[in-house]
Amino acid sequence: MEYYHKNELLSRDALVALQEIRLRNTLERIRKTAFYRKALQDCMKPGLCSIEDVPLLPFTEKNDLRAQYPTGLLTMPLSQVERMHASSGTTGNPTAILYSRNDLNTWADLMARCMHMIGMRSHDIFQNMSGYGLFTGGLGIHYGAERLGCLTIPAGAGNSRRQIKMLRDFQVSSVHIIPSYALHLSSVFTEMGIDPRELCLRTALIGAEPHTEEIRQRIEKFYGIKAYNSYGLSEMNGPGVAFECQAQDGLHVWEDAYLPEIVDPTTGKPVPEGEIGELVLTSLCREAMPILRYRTRDLTRFLPGECACGRKHRRLDRILGRCDDMIILKGVNIYPMQVEKILMSIPEVGQNYVIELVREGFLESMRIKVEILEGCFVEDMRVLRGLQSRITHLLRDEILITPRVDLVQPGSLPKSEGKALRVVDLRTKTQG
């Protein structure tokens, strides 16, 4: 196997042994902060004998990071810190993440490793279409591509026509793009009368937001490329935590750098192997701001068995959504990705949709606004009604409640350049 870093080839035993060493170092290091000194004192087992003891260590939650803002979790003088990022604040106040020179170095290496794994090499020309600034998808991915030696274009988010012009003028071969933006950009390609399959594009890194296999397939087909799922979060550096290999069958978590666990989101106890739960991550190589057992709020599971690529780093299933995104309607639990999976499997459905939760009197209901493809949006009411009822039935079979489906014209729903907002809860606002 071709590899970027020798740790990609470690056996399970060697990986676990390395994790233990790095976890011990991390535990020693985080005691420099008053927050972790106290947390470790209060927990059942402040020391560590083996990886099996990890569930006895304390969790770190987003609120802890907010409370320790800005430098409470820092283990070195601020003068040695070289970068700050912040989470995008999709779910509340931002939190600051600090990096030492070594941290930036490790992170760039991890990112380069991901890109190498999907076949990118130094001759690739790479356009990063995610927002720069505090969002880690900008600089984080940028430095990974440079580390690999690629010509790296910091295109940033938005400005679609210019993006397309650069893709063409520089014969860009790989891109990083948020999936919802990739779908939006496809309509700009169509508008401009350019077929992306005639460009030099080969690979895309897609991630930063939950998306289904159906979305990936749409992207791959439209652009004529391979698209690989990229997962990360600022609390664990940013992108480069887990990444799909060329087998496209789950995301390898780089277990030499992160210690993953899956726990029950309500009890915090480990779930049986292979079951869905909340991903918990411990950083094993971070120096400035190590984080212990971080509750990501992201739902996934470990995939069973070994990957065809031969790497022993365990694989995560694609993220189902955040615990906070789970919709509870009439007592039924629904994940937005279940809705997306159905919608995107219907050929007439366009690029965008929004799920609205509403309350009328005591009745709660779900309203789904769905963009229909150009050309399918015909004047004939019967055709539209037929489509509407087909979508409604397919959704009902999947989510067990009957949503109201509104078909809308292509491009009429609000689009974001960053992460898409898929669920709008109007239940507290609408009074019956």
Ligand code: ADP
């Ligand atoms: P915020 O939590 O404010 O959005 P981040 O920019 O750190 O800040 O985003 C990290 C989060 O983005 C993850 O916890 C996860 O919910 C989501 N995310 C990132 N990559 C993926 C991916 N490949 N699939 C699904 N969700 C993802």
Ligand code: ZN
């Ligand atoms: Zn693999």
